[in-house]
Structure formats: structure tokens, C-alpha cells
Amino acid sequence: MASSTGLRELQRDLENKANDLSKLQKDISKNHQIRKKYTIQLGENELVLKELDLLNEDANVYKLIGPVLVKQDMAEANANVKKRIEYISAELKRLDSTVQDLEDKQNSKKETIMKLQQKIQSLQAGKGKA
Template sequence: MAEPLQKKLQAEVEKYQQLQKDISKCMSSRQKLEAQLTENNIVQEELGFLDASNSVFKLIGPVLVKQDMEEAKATVGKRLEYIAGEIKRYEAQMQDLERKSEQQRDLLGRLQQDFQKAQAPGKAAALKA
């Protein structure tokens, strides 16, 4: 009786561990996006200090290429929108994974109790002998 329950418990533990790894990956990706967001906000702020007489350059490979000021501002604005959207997507994904993790943790608790109950009669018989 206890052996099939033990195998099921082990499989559910592995699922829980995988969920924890997925949450960790998601958090790491979100942190990288937060860093990019901060960096791009600083770039946008710096572009705001410039006027039309200033030159803006874009790094393409090892070369700096002159870029139109309005094009640079539009590019940074679009990049900020994209990053903000990705952050929202990762937040939703993390909430979903955390919800699944909590459900898995509850399931593991119930299975562990069932496993302990299944082992209890075996221990009682061993103590009587």
C-alpha cells in the first residue's frame, strides 16, 4: 500500500521542484528586464536634455553611426514600451507559477499525511512482534 503512494509522492515532489526552478528562472529574467528598464529610462532622460543642435550616435557593432535625434527618442520610447510589456508578462507568469506551486505544496502535504498513515499500521505491527 505504501509503495505506490511513495512513488506518487516522489513524482509530486519532482513536479514541485520543477515549479520552483521555473519561478527562479522567471524572477531572474524579470530582474534583467528591470535593469534594462532603468538603463533605458536614463537614456531617455539624457536625450531629453539635448536639443536639435546636438549629435546623437548609435553603436552598431564596433562603429558609432550618427542618428537623427527624433529617431533616437522614438527608438528608446518603443524599447521602454516593449520592456514594460515584457515585465507585465513575466509578472503574470510568476503569479501563475506561484499559484501552481502553492497548489502543489498543498497536494504534497496531503500525500505526506496519507503516506504516514499508510506506514503507521506497519510500524505498529513491527512493534508488537
């Protein structure tokens, strides 16, 4: 009797853990998507920076803000793009660390789930024998 209640508890535990794991996996995939987006933006910004470097100092540069084009200084635009790149790189780094963290968590969760499964199996086997 005690073993069967223990088994039930273990199974509930396992279910919870499995839910946690799936949540973690969802987070990870979300993070990956965001990361992808940022990488693309980073590439685009680098392209912009390259083009801006190729422009003359007196070239007219505009920035699209909402529906209007706002005239910008070359220097200003350059600084803006650089800042943006910095921000994106920092963001990417942050995302990397969080993804790493999540993956660690995921692995530990997987291990605990494996252990739980083994426990349940051994319990069931014991019950089957008895």
C-alpha cells in the first residue's frame, strides 16, 4: 500500500518535472528565435555602418522615424548606428548567457526525470514481483 502511494507521488512528481522541462524547452526555443532576430539586425547594422563609412561627409542622410524622414548629420547617424551595434552585441551576449543557463537547467531537469523514471520502474518491477 505504502509503495503504491509512493509510486503515485513519484508519478505526480515526474509529471511536474516534465512540465517544467517542456516550459524550459519553450523558453530556450524562444530565446533562440530572439537571438536569430538580433543576429540579423546586427548584420544589417554592420552593413549600414560600412555604407556610412563610404559616404562623403557632406552627404545627406535621413532616418526614417515613423512616417517621416528626418534629416541627420553624418556624424550623428554614424554614432547612432555604432550605438545600436553595441547594444545589439550586448544583447546577444546576454541572450547567450541566458540560453546557456536555461540549457544547464534543462539538462539537470532531464537527469532528475531520468532518475525518477528509473525509480518508478524499479518500484513497478518490485510490485510486479510481489
